[in-house]
Amino acid sequence: MKPILLQGHERSLTQIVYNKEGDLLFTASKDHIINVWFSSNGERLGTYSGHNGSVWSLACDSQSKLLLSGAADNTMKLWDIKTGECLKTWEFPTAVKRVAWSDNDNLALCITEQRSGHQGAIRVYEISHDGDCKNQPDEPITEFSPIGSKATVAAFAPLGHEIITGHESGKVALFDAKTGEEIESNERAHSGAVTDLQLSPDGTYFVTSSKDKTARIHDTKNLAVIKTFTTETPLNSACITPLKPYVIVGGGQDARSVTTTSTRSGKFETRFWHRVFEEEVGRVRGHFGPINTIAVHPEGKAFASGGEDGYVRVHWFDDSYFRSRPYGDLEPAD
């Protein structure tokens, strides 16, 4: 499993996403640039330039037509994936930390940072797909600020009626996308900030990673914690592998505490855990800084990780990965 190294960013990666077919990989970085790559060979297809600050988040729609991005320049932008043209820019009082599409591409959400008198807010926009898509509403259909700890990550639940959020306090909650009402919450889902939240292919469960060194699988319906994966390092990202019953997690010590260990790596490995047995099944080394973001190919054929070191590593799984059955016949249905 030789990785493809994508060297197109000058600063650390913030989020990487595959498109639905898995042939394209979008990468966002603190160097203000968004890149798109052919995932099969690591060739760069193009860039989306226009942001004037760290790009914190990305989301690609299911048709691979429209790309959403949120950045530290207090804007969210909508891009035409094919041409690289910026179709719409929304401006906010604070930085945009997370963006997401609903599964039918009709709704988009963004989380804005809590800063200097502005509360952290979640806004939901209705995105029009008419014509050249340049005519987008300026005002959100819903805008709300979660009470208590600010939201750090969010995603639409299946069908787009609810929004799942992860918070700085470790809380995980479910909000109504139309009213902004809190439907369900699990205050003690994690004991540290939630750093990533990715859904299973059908959206009925999701995995969260946290600074508390654990990743957890939750039931989307009632937010119950189904599985817990305990590691020794703060985690920045986690995702669920289709086809094989694993979750992939990654993270690492903060940059400032890394220097205390001289000969040892700072545990910058992507780690595979069996998602039913909660046991670690494998590790992939390579990054020389904390891993900030992990994305898995929608068909489970590959995964990519983006690190603090500025590199993206794309790994296509070998045949042996698909053949291997570390627990023999004991495999879950999906």
Added chain:
Amino acid sequence: MPVAVQENQPSSSKVNGRTEEEEDLEIDYSEIEEKYAVSPLDGFDNVLVVDNVPVIDEGKKKKLYERLRSTIAKAGAPLSGEADAEGNFSDMVMPWDNEKGESKGYMFLTYPSAELATHALRCLDQVLFGKNRLYVNRFGEIERYASMNIEEGSTPKNWPADSQAVDKEHLRSWLADPQGRDQFVTFRDTAVEINWCGRNATAERAVEPNPKWAELFVSWSPLGTYFTTLHRPGVALWQGKSFSEPHRFTHPGVRLVDFSPCENYLVTFAPEPIVASPQDPDSPPDPRKFAPEDEGNHIAVWEVKTGLLLRTFPGEAPSPPPPAGVDPKDLPPPRKLAWPLLRWSPDDKYVARCLMGSQISVYEAPTMGLLDKKSIKIDGVLDFDWCPDAELSANGKENMLAFWTPEVENQPARVSLMAIPSRTTPRQKNLYNVADVKLHWQDQGTYLCCKVDRLNRSKKVNSSNLELFRVKEKDYPIEAVELKEVCSQFAWEPKGSRFAMVTTSEPNAILPPGQLPKNNVEFFHVDSKKGIFRLMRRLENKTTNSLSWSPKGRFIVLATIGLSIKHDLEFWDLDFTTDDKVHKNETDPGANMQLLATGEHYGMSEIAWDPSGRYVASTASSFRNSPEPGYTIWDFKGQDLSRNQLDKFKQFLWRPRPATVLGKDEQKKIRKNLREYSKRFDEEDAAEESNVSAELIAHRRRLIDEWNAWRAKRIKELAAERQKAGLEAIPAVTQDEERETVEEWIEETIDETEEVVMS
């Protein structure tokens, strides 16, 4: 007593004195008798009986009276009577056995009023008088207790039902484990767990953890009987199979604990001075709490079984003032005695503490009185240690301690052995140019090694000497081993005559970060022909700075601890053989030494063998700011069996075991039949293994079933919801049909120019 009988006479005579006539009349007197019955207690409310008074002869009577009266006065219930011409007191009567010419061992105290007597009873009961504990009762109650109609083992009537005798758990139940496993305790974050260490270091919970255990830190008593937890208000000891019902010892701010070798006494230390616990002035002083006279002390000695506070001691004495004409800055930093400050003789009989530079004080347990009422004055004494041989007193010999004094003016430095309690010094050795001496007893007390750091001409330490005392041989022969380097670590092989040490030629070098120290490890043994200590093997250029012998001897772990870049462990066998026989190689005694394995444990801070010598645990503790806390269990061959990296991991402690009760012959017999035992153990192991894997598979199957059931439910719900919303179900991701790759080449002509090339 005779008085009481007389007083009772009327009532009894009345009963017995019925005339026949009266009996014939069948008059029932019982009512009247009941009404006028004289209780034995009446009229003697002010008299107390004191038991367990020393039995003495006539000559000591006066002195005893004096001491008793002063003790009673000190306890808070003084007697006011004056002595008559013969030195007797009217309010303190001690019955006398005239035949033997001795006292009978008890006495009567008469107080002016019943209230005063009640108060005195509270004050005096359980008070220590020399070695004797006084037991005080009301005069009337003696009669009542004596006439109690109770059989052996039965409880008296009217006792509360819950005071029924309850069988306590066996204190050493863990030794009866059919598989002979050892226990260990782990302390992580806010959880303390006690586990069995199974085959291949699989941990199995031994007892339901108690959340109260985790506060400051935990430890085991030296024979493993008591599990000790430290809390802000004091120490708690937990025992028995379930570790319930703690014994509590209240010592606020306690930071260190130590047990006497036989676990009879507990020593606690707090950096803050003791404050007397507030007490109800009406109640007697609680012998389990600090009294006003304990204030300002730091160390407390307790009796484990009763929980009584025996004595308190001040902390470390201030260092002596520098000699005249010497600048205090020129002096080396004041030496500090290592914990434990109170050191027990191996049989728990004596406890000693050293006042550095002047004396050693030996106290007798349990009275904690100074032995022979005076300390042992030794000018300049800096350190001492008891001979750990517990058999000494059983064999009719005296306990022994070793101490050393540095060079003072023209006096040489000196290491001495002293017998206690006789205070004779059977052996001394003078030493010159001494910088420091460390005393290392072999664990059976057979040898004593004094590691002497020598000063060279320029007053720097650059070599060490070993002075080896053979304590069990006649006249205590001493052998000196001169080293060319400085010995930084020294360790005797347990139950053996070999020792290992770490030496270095640059003891004072301050290493730049990233550079490794150059140490050597040397092994010595007793040469079988000459009978003297000889070098057995020298390992050069090692980073080793820690030596850990197996408790059974033969195996040793050399480790590098506390460096930022090296964290290795080496497992050595000193008697390596391929068959079961021990080969003695006369020409090269070190030839049988074999490195079994090497390992690494990043950031480890401690190494500990289990008491059976089967496993070694290396611990990286967050107490020592290890960057990767956790523990690893290795077998004695150096195979890592279980690696546990745990956030906020603090402590790993093996539960110690008491010495075996089997005699030498029985042990030999077991060793001889080892092959047969091992056959049986192998079978058991195999059975267990298949059992475990079956259990694990069943557990996993259950997890899979739960997961599948939950998934099926959610998938169905989602399909229904999507149908309601008029959407198709999401196709599941499958490892697909071959995908067709369409490559489209688009050729775009950007510009076309025609040039005519002239030829």
